Amino acid sequence: MSLEVEQLDSIDAVNRNQWNSVVEQSELGCVFHRYEWLRAVEAGLDREPRHVLVSKKGNPIAVLPNFVAELGPVDQLKSIEPGYGGPIAMTDEERALELLLDAVADRCDGRILFNQFRTYDQEYVRYHNLLRERGYDVVVHSCRFTLDLTRGWDAILEGMHGERRRGIRRGREREFEVVEEPLTAAVLSDFHDDYARVMDRVGMDALPRSFLAELQRLEDRITVFSLRADGARRGMYLYVSDDEQSSFQHLYTAVTADHFEYRAPELLHEHAIRWAIDRGYKAYELRGSTPDFRNGVFSFKEYFGARPIPLLLWERGRPAPALSALNLGRTLSRRFGRS
Template sequence: MALEVTRLDTVSHANRNQWNNVVEQADLGCVYHRYEWLRAVEEGTDHEPSHLLVSKKGNPVALFPNFVTDLGRIKRLSSIRPGYGGPITMTNEEETLELLLDAVGESCRGTVLYNELRTYDQNYVRYHHLLESKGYRPTILSCRFTLDLTRGWDALFAEMDSERRRGIRRGHDSDFEVVEERLTEAACLSFYEEYETVAERVGLPTLPRSFFRELPRLEDRLALFTLRVDGEARGQYLYLLDEEQSTLQHLFTGVTEDHFEYHAPELLHEHAIKWGIDEGYETYELRGSPPDFRNGVFRFKEYFGAETIPLVVYERGRPAPALSVLNVGRSLSRRLES
């Protein structure tokens, strides 16, 4: 039976249950592929959707979410931002991947000069040679940090850096509690104020307030924890519940410098790790940082005893020489920063 590939300018043109069924059945599917996350990105950002869907007998069997994003005066067709992506399939693996990769190449026209696959699962390496044959080149722009929750809290705590353990112990000297908030629009917008402050302090781009307004649609896939010391809120962490990968992902930070004296980062991570263990998650995800041991964010996360995992991005220029120009620009930028 022939496979048919369709381009969608919004995920709302797909059947929600059928779309999510592909995500749940595909080995590489994760929460960022889900219908609800894509809708939040579509409604809460100015990214232009350009999703691909492969159907068999009218039933979806593979998908490839993408968004057109600005890159200065030109544009790039990218996997999900924020988040990670790449093609996923539940059957006819080679044939569906060929269809998706050919179709995504045809979507790069006009000022869209690059296509990138921001992969999350290391098992995307199984597609390495196929991607190379299509003109993609791998690069490492960031890394992520994970803890194996199946080992239990005591084993994880014992392997943390002494500074992290000391921070947790000192935090326990205060009268504190960590509470889980209801994921209302008001709660998300309140969290945004602290998130924006943190992002500006560390020099990271901020997502728009409108994106956070859309997050309640993912209520059953989010957890918002607040640290309270002597009854006062002293920082928040927002988590994404990746049931597909059995991972509790630290998504966004709402801990400002004013909260450091209460050891908010250590206490919030401690609570979330224990919560994840109790809920049966296998992995705790501290999310990413630049792949540079000299970077403060890198060191902070590494000191939790986390495993460092490279995040591989597959890129293709359209036309091919465009990628070389992009890489030259990156090299110059890193030299200036250093």
């Protein structure tokens, strides 16, 4: 049975249920492949979509979401950011992947000199040789931190560094409560105010307010917890439920420096971990960091007893030699301390 390929200039061009069915039935599918997340990225970040879909007898069987992203004076086709992407297929795996990759090559035109797959699941290594044959190199620029929730809270607490356990204990010495906030425009706006301050403090660009506002589209997947103490909010965390991978992921932080005295990071993480255990999730994600034990973010997350897992990233130049120039630029940036 022949397979058909479509190049999509918006997620709006496909049937939501059919697209999500591919995500749910593909072993490597995750929440960031879902129609609703892609729609939020399109609407909230105003990034040009260049998605690819493979169908069989008129029914989608494989998808590869992509967005055009600026990379200095040129562009890059990414799958995807924010979030994780890469090709997924529910049947006819080899042929479907070949067609997806062929279509991606066609979609890299004009200023687009690179394309990249930012994958979440290490099981993507199953595609390593196929991607190498297509000219892709694999690199590790970051890692994620995972807690095994099947161990239960007591074992997780015991596995934490003493500093984290003390932080939880000291936070509990004063009156507080952790509240699940309603996912309203006002809450997301308040969240963005402090989130932007946090990103400024660590020298990173914040996602625009418009993107967080679009997360209301994922109401059944997004959870916001706030710490309440002394009659006010003392920090918030935003989470996404990745039911496809049975993980509860900490996405964004709105805990500013003045919230530290309330031990907001420790108490919010404790509450969220317990919440996820109660709902049967297998993993808790503290999200990313540079893969360097000397980095403060790396140490903070590792102290929760979380296991660092490399995030595999496949990329290639179009034309191929462009990647060598990009890697040279990265080396010089690291050497001279530039972002």
